[in-house]
Amino acid sequence: MIEFSKPRVVFAVFMCILLVSLRPRDRPLVSPVLNVVTRGTSAGRSRLWSQGEATSLTSQMVDFDVLRFPGREKIRPSLVDERMTVKFVEPNVPRDPELFYVFGCQMLKPSNDSFSTELVVMNSTGHLMASKFFPSCRIWTTTLINSSTLYALATESDTDWDWSRMASFLLYNFRTGALTRVPLPGGTHWVDYDEQTQTILWLRNRMHRVDCGVIRKRPSLRCPSLFLQSRIRHNMVITDDIVEQTLDGHVTFEWDVFQRLVRREAREFVFAPMPMRRWKGQHPDYVHANCVFRDKAENVIYLNSLSLSSIFKIDRGTGRLLWVIGRHSKFKMFDVSGREVPTLFHQAHSLNPLGNDTFLIFDNRGGLVAGQESTRLVVFQVSRANRSARVLWEWAPVTAEEVTDFHRVAGGGVHPQLDGGYVGAFGEPMTNHILTVTPGYPSPTLRVEVRRAFVQEVAAFYDRPKLWAIRHGRSAVRLRCLSNLRLLHSTQAELWVQPCGCPSVLWRKCPLGPSGRLPGERVG
Numbered sequence: 001m002i003e004f005s006k007p008r009v010v011f012a013v014f015m016c017i018l019l020v021s022l023r024p025r026d027r028p029l030v031s032p033v034l035n036v037v038t039r040g041t042s043a044g045r046s047r048l049w050s051q052g053e054a055t056s057l058t059s060q061m062v063d064f065d066v067l068r069f070p071g072r073e074k075i076r077p078s079l080v081d082e083r084m085t086v087k088f089v090e091p092n093v094p095r096d097p098e099l100f101y102v103f104g105c106q107m108l109k110p111s112n113d114s115f116s117t118e119l120v121v122m123n124s125t126g127h128l129m130a131s132k133f134f135p136s137c138r139i140w141t142t143t144l145i146n147s148s149t150l151y152a153l154a155t156e157s158d159t160d161w162d163w164s165r166m167a168s169f170l171l172y173n174f175r176t177g178a179l180t181r182v183p184l185p186g187g188t189h190w191v192d193y194d195e196q197t198q199t200i201l202w203l204r205n206r207m208h209r210v211d212c213g214v215i216r217k218r219p220s221l222r223c224p225s226l227f228l229q230s231r232i233r234h235n236m237v238i239t240d241d242i243v244e245q246t247l248d249g250h251v252t253f254e255w256d257v258f259q260r261l262v263r264r265e266a267r268e269f270v271f272a273p274m275p276m277r278r279w280k281g282q283h284p285d286y287v288h289a290n291c292v293f294r295d296k297a298e299n300v301i302y303l304n305s306l307s308l309s310s311i312f313k314i315d316r317g318t319g320r321l322l323w324v325i326g327r328h329s330k331f332k333m334f335d336v337s338g339r340e341v342p343t344l345f346h347q348a349h350s351l352n353p354l355g356n357d358t359f360l361i362f363d364n365r366g367g368l369v370a371g372q373e374s375t376r377l378v379v380f381q382v383s384r385a386n387r388s389a390r391v392l393w394e395w396a397p398v399t400a401e402e403v404t405d406f407h408r409v410a411g412g413g414v415h416p417q418l419d420g421g422y423v424g425a426f427g428e429p430m431t432n433h434i435l436t437v438t439p440g441y442p443s444p445t446l447r448v449e450v451r452r453a454f455v456q457e458v459a460a461f462y463d464r465p466k467l468w469a470i471r472h473g474r475s476a477v478r479l480r481c482l483s484n485l486r487l488l489h490s491t492q493a494e495l496w497v498q499p500c501g502c503p504s505v506l507w508r509k510c511p512l513g514p515s516g517r518l519p520g521e522r523v524g
Contacts, residue, residue: 057463057484058100060148061121063177064130078131080105080118083451086126090445093438098463099124101423101434104139104152106454113157126434126448132174138454139170144461144485145195148175153184153191153202162188162205163238169193169200182247188240189290199252201301203289204241208258240289242303242314255319257287257303266321270328291351304351304361309343311351311359325382325389334390344380344391350413350457357382358392362414362424362457367396375408377422377437395422398442406433413457418466418482421445429454461485 058069067074083105089095105118117139121130137154144150155167167187171180184191188205237258244253261269291304300322303312310326325331327343335341345363352360358381367374376396382389397403406426414424420439427433432455435444462484 055147055464057144057147057461058121058129060175061130063174064119064121064132066128066131068127068129078118078120078128079107079133080120080128080131080450080453083453084120084128085449085451086447087433087449088444088447089125090438090441093441093445095124096419096462097124099417099419099460100129100463101458101460102142102144102150103425103434103455103458104134104142105450106138106456107452108454115157117154119152122434122448124446126446137168140456141190142459143193144459145193146485149173151191151193153187153189154181155187159188159205162186163207167202169202180247182249190292192293194294194296198247199244200247201242201244201253201292201294203292204243206239206241207283208237208239210237236283238283238285238287240287240305242289242292242301253301253316255301255314257289257305260319260321262286268321268324268330270324270330290349293351293353295353302351302353304348306347306349309346309348311361323382323384325380329389330387331382332388334388336391336394338390344389345378347409348378349411350415352414352416354379354416357384360414360416360422362412364408364410364412367394369396369398369403370400372400372403373407374403375406375412375426377414377424395437402443406435411454411456415457415459417460418462423458423460425455425458434458 059072061067061069065074066076066078101122101124103120103122105120106115107118108115114136115138117134117137119132119134119139119142120128123129134154137156140153140155142150142152150172152170152172153167154170155162156165163186165186167184169182169184169187169191171182171193173179182200184200184202184204186204186206188203190203192201193199194201239256239258241257242253242255243251245251260266262271285307287305288307289303289305292301294301294316299316301314301316303314304310305312305326308326308328310324310328312324313322314320315322323329323331325333326345326348329343333341333344335344344366345361346366347364348361348366349364350362354360358379360377360379363376363378365373365375366378367376374396376394378391379393380389380391397406408426408428410429412425414422416422417436422437424435424437425432426435427449430452432450432453434446434448434450434455436446438445465484466482468482
């Protein structure tokens with residue numbers, strides 16, 4: 001039971017109705033009074049908490065080395081200051097003062113091929129507001145899980161050698177400074193953490209010896225043999241495993257990508273000769289997985305492979321491959337104009353679920369602008385029933401100069417914002433361009449250049465949760481709570497704020513999921 005004082009509820013109702021009446025419909029609202037904080041979900045139900053006043057997320061960043069928020073500054077130089085320059089801000093696009101971006105600025109020390117990372121918080125106009133230094137590691141996929149904690153993957157060196165190195169899962173409380181490290185041997189590129197089950201989903205990079213006797217029927221996998229254009233005879237290949245484990249190391253799920261796709265001849269996977277993607281170790285990198293995450297509602301796992309230019313949907317319960325989208329797919333695929341194409345993207349990164357089998361991806365090499373290869377953003381939708389996938393929206397640079405500047409072969413990523421825009425890390429690794437793309441504007445509306453560093457991807461977050469007006473009338477306002485953390489998803493909880501005399505009441509509706517809904521539950 002959540003208790004609201006009568007004056008607070010009356011005032012909350014008044015403010016919500018006033019805000020709705022003054023703003024267009026279907027626009028996000030920030031409530032300064034009705035502070036409904038969304039947390040995780042449990043068994044498909046969202047839980048709601050209310051506090052006296054909304055807690056600013058950035059106000060909890062006490063342990064950061066550099067702070068530039070008004071009234072609580074730690075004024076000192078940041079290693080990123082001289083590397084980061086705001087190049088352009090579109091003056092006609094409103095800037096949300098509660099919108100921030102977080103990313104790891106990975107800095108290479110060429111003398112010994114080692115890295116350090118400055119974790120950066122940037123505001124919506126491109127200025128550094130906070131930073132935290134992490135020595136001797138590369139920080140990947142920074143994700144906020146509540147108002148004081150984030151998690152990330154930390155690796156030691158170039159991804160060419162991840163199979164031979166020790167990575168770590170980091171759980172960092174930026175209010176207290178507490179830091180938890182979980183060793184992940186061979187960890188690479190991405191990590192996904194479920195704070196309710198306290199399980200880590202990660203990618204284990206490893207060297208694999210091909211068993212010629214088992215797969216000798218595959219002509220392209222003869223051993224020892226030439227792997228396509230390679231001049232080196234060997235029977236070793238670099239591959240990846242999907243691993244889910246608890247914080248203490250107990251493995252709860254494992255999926256050997258090479259074994260599942262090649263040896264077992266997965267039905268939905270179109271086999272092709274070993275892709276010749278050699279790294280410094282001179283061995284083919286068969287998978288080069290760079291993104292993995294769970295959908296708990298469906299109990300599935302999504303995997304993105306750069307080398308295979310394909311996305312895989314996997315049943316977590318059975319391990320069965322449900323579908324493949326990309327170069328190795330059996331589905332029909334269509335571009336944004338409806339023309340059938342062999343693939344929707346090429347060597348992509350950063351897969352983002354948008355709901356309703358719709359996804360956003362950073363397509364490194366799939367675009368074409370005036371005959372020139374271009375990096376682009378792609379939103380596509382999958383229909384398993386029709387065995388098809390089609391591009392719903394795409395964005396690519398407009399001018400020849402932008403195509404060159406923003407083109408990215410290695411790394412990169414994209415993340416959605418609640419206003420319908422996107423933020424991405426473009427450009428080649430040592431001259432990155434952090435861009436925001438806003439609907440209705442052909443060119444980026446924010447451009448920040450980061451030099452002499454590697455930025456894999458940028459995540460957006462908001463200082464406070466959002467309330468979205470779904471429906472309103474004279475007697476009631478229906479609101480949906482929007483998470484302000486990295487996933488930026490709409491929760492399954494909905495609020496009815498209903499002025500029906502004194503005392504006013506606040507109602508909460510919690511959907512059960514596809515099977516039905518709970519009736520309105522009085523919570524105050």
